[in-house]
Amino acid sequence: MSTEALSTEARTAPDTPTARFDTKIAVLLREDLAPWQRLNATAFLVSGLGAAVPEVIGEPYADADGTAYLPMFRQPVLVFQGTRQTLTTALDRALSRALPRAVFTADLFATGNDHDNRAAVGAVPKDALDLVGLAVYGPRNAVDKVLKGARMHP
Incomplete structure (x- = not known):
């Protein structure tokens, strides 16, 4: 695990559950989504961050038998x-801070492929997007400011 984004506390004990990172990966979902929609939007949103921000990805995994597994995010x-x-406010804040972000709109629940997803988002001006999800990555304090007013998902 890279220590570049770890706080001093985490550098002294990187394998403890109390490790704190100087960065944060966060997903914000609209509260009125059905459970399957929450899961679907979350999966799509974080895939965008993983693709665009390679430093969020850790090293590949392997079990005790040597079976290899794909790498995952290096932090929660x-x-x-x-x-x-x-x-809407969180998206504006993320944009004003130039943080890496991904959006998921209600229209994407009705599409079935990447081309149609991009076309659905591209057909609507930013201020008219029917946002149901946002993923953001950046310095912890900046992400906290973006998420002001949101609450932890139950």
């Missing part, structure tokens, strides 16, 4: 929820 993903307005 925190999931929040909020209102439609909370999402």
Whole structure:
């Protein structure tokens, strides 16, 4: 695990559950989504961060038998929820801070492929997006400011 984004506390004990990172990966979901929609949007949103921000990905895994597994995020993903307005405000804050971000709109629940997903988002101006999810990555304090008003997902 890279120690670049770890706080001093985490550098002294990187394998403890209390390790704290200087960065944060967060997903904000609209509070009125069905459970399957929450899961689907979360999976799509974090895949965007993993693809665009390679430093969030850790090393590959292997079990005791030597079976190889794909790498995953090197730090926890925190999931929040909020209102439609909370999402809109969070997106504006993420944009003003130039943080890496991914969006998921309600239209994407009706599409079945990447091309149609991009077309659905591309057909709507930013201020008219029907946001149901946002993923953001960056310095912990900046992400906290983006998520102000959101609450942890139950």
